Amino acid sequence: MNKSSVSIKMTMEIRDHSDKDVNVVETTGQLMEKEDKAVLRFSETNENKDQTDSLITIQSDKVSIKRSGAVSMLQQLQRKQTTENVYRHQFGTMHMETWTDQIIYQPPVEKKKGKLFISYQTSLNGQDPRRHRLTIEVKKED
Template sequence: MDKKQMPVEVKLVTEIRDQEDKAITVIEETGDFTQNGNIAVVRFTEHQEEQADVNALITISHDKVSIKRTGAVNMLQKFKENQRTENVYRHEFGTINMETHTDQINYQQPIDENPGELFISYTTKLNGEGNRKHRLTLTFKEVSP
């Protein structure tokens, strides 16, 4: 398969449920998408008002997804369906150990005018305490020239 690269508009929606509380975060940025064989990469920078920028690199392959964030926070979170992974989340207030159990990963690559979409449903346990349910939806479409 040929290598494909294009500028994209990115929308990342994360939903976190912690017992009765629910928090939704929406990030909209421009970035770029690269498809090289069976590996897709979405790259963008989160511009935040009250802290330094965060660079995001999302790598999608046929059986796993990894999200690397650098800048104001540093982490490398890996997702494999029906598996538990561990990572360390570093930010200005300290370090958090995170366990992730991935329930579901759905990915639709961008085709013609249809946007790409990544959906991940997972549970995290922070510093060994309590489970938090997460839903992450990433949509991206080519920037019109």
């Protein structure tokens, strides 16, 4: 397994009818690569200085996002399938139902950035689904 230090730029875009919310996180982490899968590990700190650790496992047709700390969840995203999980944070627990439209992953090669793009719809506690677009850019550090 190849292990690299990486810089990460994660952009989350959420659309709710005419509203659009964009959140960008820039951090560093580790990328571990095998021939059929990649694992991205990093931590982020929110405005209250609470830390969330993320472990993202990327395979050709599915992505698993495990978060622990200030936010806790294990989200499985499978192309053209509905998945369910529980999202826990400081304000309580929510049931999530997710339909994944698209998963595109291009691993970083030499000096070129890699990119994970996921397009999906999520419904929280049975509410109307909102469109999500998650883009994670990964650049290997020298």
